[in-house]
Amino acid sequence: MPDKHHTFWLNFLLLHVMMASVTGEDCFDHRTLSDKVSISYTKLDLSHCNITRLQQSTFRKYPNLQILDLSYNALEELDFSVFQFHTALRKFDISHNKLRTINCSTLQYIRGITHLNLSYNHFKNTFLCKEFAILTKLRYLGLSATRIDRYDFVNLAHQELETVFLGLEHLQQYESGSLQLLDTEKLHVVLPQTSMNTTPLYNDFNISTTLELSHILCEETCDLIVEDIDKIIQKSKVSKLILSNVTIPWHGMVKILYISWRTTIEYLSINRFSYTTRSFYDHIDFSPGSIKSLTIENVIPQDFLFSSRKHPLNIFSEMFIENLTMSHSELSHFPCPPWPSIFQSLKLTNNKITDVIFTKCKTLPNIQSLDFQNNVLERLSSIASMTSTMKSLKYLDVSGNRLYCDFRTACQWSQSLLILNISRNKISDSIFNCLPTNLEVLDLSGNQLSSVNNGINHLKALKELYLSSNQLSHIPDCSHMSKNLIYLNIEENIIHSPAKEQLSKCQHVKRIMAGKNKFQCNCELRSFIRTAEDLHESLIGWPHSFTCEYPQDLKGVMLKDFHPSEISCNIFILVGLIVGTMVVLLVFILFLCKCYDLPWYIKMIFQWLRRKYRIRNNNNEEAMMGKSFHAFISYSQQDYEWVTDLLIPNLEKGDNSIKICHHIRDFIPGKAIIENIIESIEKSYKSIFVLSPNFVQSEWCHYELYFAQHSLLGKNSDHLILILLEPIPQYLIPNKYSKLKAIMKHRTYMEWPKEKGKHGLFWANLREAIKANIPLEDDDIYVFN
Structure with missing residues (x-):
């Protein structure tokens, strides 16, 4: 059969069905087909398409076709050679067309057919030509005709059929004995609505053990209809009688029930029953007869209106039958039998049954199965109390109701109850304190359970437990459950991260269904996955039903393919x-x-970055106004060689990009030394001081530092650059040089590295520190020889 994907595309095709032209073109435009349509299609529905002619090209895309529905179209002829390449075709419905003839020679192309429906076409007779004998696998045959002759079915005489459908509403002529040639388990007949003599036809309904009579119509006087059904029943060997599409007054249906009671019928089913008058109670002797099972479904009008003092439903409660089904009948009540009943199974589904059903009823000693699904039951304690008098009850289905459990009310169940279905209700966790002790099967699917408490301990005989579609966040603790438990279903809950221990405690359970949960694939799930792989034989659906829901990037990944790293x-x-x-x-x-010496490099880089930041944020153009030199150098005479041989050459480099104020060449002769110092500092953008133990002993160096600090430091502390040529212990600095102590304590200075490999970075950092654009003029440049 097609899977869900195929079904989707089949529906897509049907939405694009196009009306065929009078020339008989295909039902749908093949342009609507795409590569997404799989050649594995096994079912195709082309009903109601106004098709007038079949073409082989229509079905080429479906070589595996097994089921074809061409009903309700406008076909006038049929050539089965269209399906000569469809050897897998098994079911073919071509009813409700305009067929007048069949190319019988082409029946060989559907010799594997098992279901063939040719009813409601324009055949004058059944048109069963001799070639039908080759359909040896045929099990279902649908026909209709206006006349049936003696040997119409002779070509099927040797066929063992399961069902024969005969639409005989318009039958005008029937030759007695015609149906006797058929060998079928079930005969389904739509009764004639004409004035022909039906006695010969009805006499031949004795060819099968199952008989279905459809379209029994009677508005008021129904004696003739009842008599006809009586004749059919009395002369047939039927053990199962089905009456469908019945429109008859209430009293007429009661008569049919009565005449069926003393026949060979064991199973009586009435489907789509519409009665035209108000119902009433009429006492009829329904003492034990041949009927074992009575089914009444789809009653219209959908209410048992009655005009007598006693409820008409008492007719059914007084019946001595083993099995009674009344479904889709809008029943709000069913009376307790007035005397001990032989009911073994009572099915009152899809009605409006309330909690008062069978209240204090003690006349159902033999009842074994009760089915109240899809009603309006509410209090579970009331249902429990109802069963307490039923000593033989083994099966109870109250699914699809509104049941809730009131933990303040005691629950008194029948001790014989073995199977309880309370799925699709409003049951909460307190249910486990209100359950019959001898249960073997318990279905709590589709409720509001968030946990399974220790109240389940007393269910010692429990073998199967269904907890799917609830709100469980953890796998229930199986150590609290019966050791006889062999099946556990916890699918479609909200279990995110089950622990290994939770699953390990369920090792004694032979079959566990825990898939279709919202698993969160994280590290906590690893131990669960390993345990699941060990128990995969008992874990139903592993691995395909166990997929990640969270995180989003892993959604849909099977747990067995989730392998987080050990380190994470x-x-x-x-x-x-x-x-x-x-x-x-x-x-x-x-x-x-x-x-x-990594700290030294870090310190130099930090100083460089710091100066770059300050330069970017300072207004250099304004600061450089009136400056003639980039830097003034102050040093001790004992450090002269280092200054002249290394410092000045590495700063100036002969490209005039940096101009150094050196007292030997730039002091103006004749001026006082103090004046030259002050003027040189004022004309320099920055001041460089080469610190060493010799510097401490120089009076002039002290003056230069004093003047530079007062002239520049107050404006911009970044204009003062200190180079530590040699370490100077604090104790060597005289107290009168308090300024020098303070500066060395609070300011960052550049240390001259002894290693030659560090010199390049030192000079680059120093040049960057003093580099600036100075608008030098000709008269500002002093050259001393």
């Missing part, structure tokens, strides 16, 4: 890795500090 799930490994990485990094940093 083991906290000890993760912490060890982090700590190990930190230790390795720390050792590496210590190695760099010891062997490559």
Whole structure:
């Protein structure tokens, strides 16, 4: 049969069905077909398409076609060679067309057919030509005719059929004995609505054990209809009688029931029953007869209106039958039998039965099965009390109601009850304190359960437990359940991260259905997955029904394919890795500090970045106005060689990009030294001080530092650059040089590295620190020889 995907596309095709033209074109435009239509189609519905002619090209896309419905079209002829390549075709419905003839020679192409419906066409007779004898696998045959002759069915005489349908509403002529050639288990006849003599026809209804009579219509006087049915029943060997599409007064139906009671009928079914008058109670002797089972379904009008003092439903409660079904009849009540009944099964589904059903009823000692699904029952305690007098009750179905459990009310169940179905109600967790103790099968699917409490302990005989479609967040603790439990269904709950222990406790359960939950694929699920793989033989649906719901990027991934890394799930490994990485990094940093003086490099880079930031945020153009030099150098005479051989050449480099104020060449002769110092500092953008133990001993260096600090530091502290040529212990600095102490304590200075490999970075950093655009003029440049 087609899967859900195929069904979707089949519906898609039917939405695009196009009306065929008078020339008999296909029912639908093949342009609506695409590669998404699978050649594995096994069922095709082309009914109600106004098709007038079949073409082989229509069905080429469906080589595996098994079921074809062409009913309700406008076909006038039929050539089965259209299906010569469809050897898998088994069911073919071509009813309700305009067929007048069949190309019998082409029946060989459907020799594997099992179901063939040719009813309601324009055949004058049954048109069963001799070629029908090759349909040896035929099990269902649908026909209709206006006349039936003696040997119409001779070509089917050797066929063992399961069902023969005869639509005889318009039958005008019937030759006695015609149906006797048929060998079928079930005969379904739509009774004639004409004035012909039906006695010969009815006499031949004795060819099957199951007889279905349809379209029994009688508005007021129904004696003739009742007599006809009486004749059919009395002369047939039928054991199962089905009456469908029955429109008859209430008293007429009661008569039919009565005449059926003393016949060979064991199973009587009345479907789609519409009665035209008000119902009333009429006492009839329904003492034990041949009928064992009575089924009444789809009663119209949908209410038992009655005009007598005693309810007409008492007719059914007084019947001595084993099985009674009354479904889709809008019953709000069913009376308790007035005396001990032989009812073994009572099915009152799809009605409006309320809690008062069988209240204090003690006349159902033999009842074994009660089915009240899809009614309006509410209080579970009332249902429990109802069963307490039923000593033989084994099966109770109250699914699809409004039942809730009131934990304050005691529940008194029948001790014989073994199977209880309370699915699709409003049951909460308190239900486990209100259950019969001898249950073997319990269905609580589709309720409001969030957990399974210890109240389930007393169900010692429980073998099957259904908990699907609830609100369970964990797998129930099977250690609290019966050791006889062999089946557990917890599908379609909200179980996110079940623990390994929860599943391990259910090892004694032979079959577990836990798929279709909203599994959250994380590290906590790993142990559950390993346990599930170990128990996969008892875990029904593994692995396909077990998929990730969260996180979104893993949605749809099967749990067996979820493999998180060990490092991401083991906290000890993760912490060890982090700590190990930190230790390795720390050792590496210590190695760099010891062997490559890493702090010095970091300090130099930090100073460079800091100066770049300050330069970007300062108004350099305004600060450079009136400046002739980039920097003024102050140093001790004992450090002269370092300044002249290294400092100045590496700063100026002969490209005039940096102009240094050096007292040897830039002081104006004749001026006082103090004046030259002050004027040079004022004309310099920055001041560089080369600090060393020699610097501390120089009076002039102290003056220069004093003047530079007062002239520049107050405006911009970044204009003062300190170079530590050699370390100066604090105790070597005289107290009178308090300014120098304060500056060295609070300001960052650049250290001259002894390693030659660091010199390049030192000079680059120093040049960057003093670099600026100075608008030098010709008269600002002093050259000393």
